[in-house]
Amino acid sequence: MRLTPREVQVLQLVRDGLRNGQIATRLGVSEATIRNTLTSAYRKLGVSNRQDAAAKFTEEWDEFGRYLGPLYQRKTVLDQTAKAVSEPPSRYRPPEPGFLNAVMAQSLILLVTVGGLAFGLAAAWVFAKAF
Incomplete structure (x- = not known):
């Protein structure tokens, strides 16, 4: 599932600590629009409050609204890739x-x-x- 550009914008501002009214003023929309946008984003993220939404958005989604997966899954793949690249196969057998x-x-x-x-x-x- 993909976040809309507006949901990404709103979640970035939530992550930065802005309240709904401040976000509405900054984006030039009503506070009700921000509430509706956050409700849709909460559903897509599988969370029920703004703190969890901000944390999950930061860890599992990129700035374009694409789902990347849990942080530990990405880290594991990156670690395995780095290890495979940095350690060439060895012919030495102790x-x-x-x-x-x-x-x-x-x-x-x-x-x-x-x-x-x-x-x-x-x-x-x-x-x-x-x-």
Whole structure:
């Protein structure tokens, strides 16, 4: 369902905090016309008061009166699109956790053993030279 241009105008002014009389004066129509326009807009938006109408209009309709859908639906689509564009497909597949842990443990043991052996030989050489 689409809002009329007049309904869009009136809802924008309601969103800005204007009362019916102020809106009527600004648009050059009667206050009854504004009430009728708001009643029609409330029905299309599925709300019963001006605060809910202003909030729903701001979140779910564009400035041309086209329905965009709930904000969270638009945000979800935008997030998915941004993610698809920003993350190219990867060919890297990490190894399974068990394999990785075993390799890391073996590498660490080898490093400590070789490092300890090298440190021990260096210390023995320094000790032998000192005395």
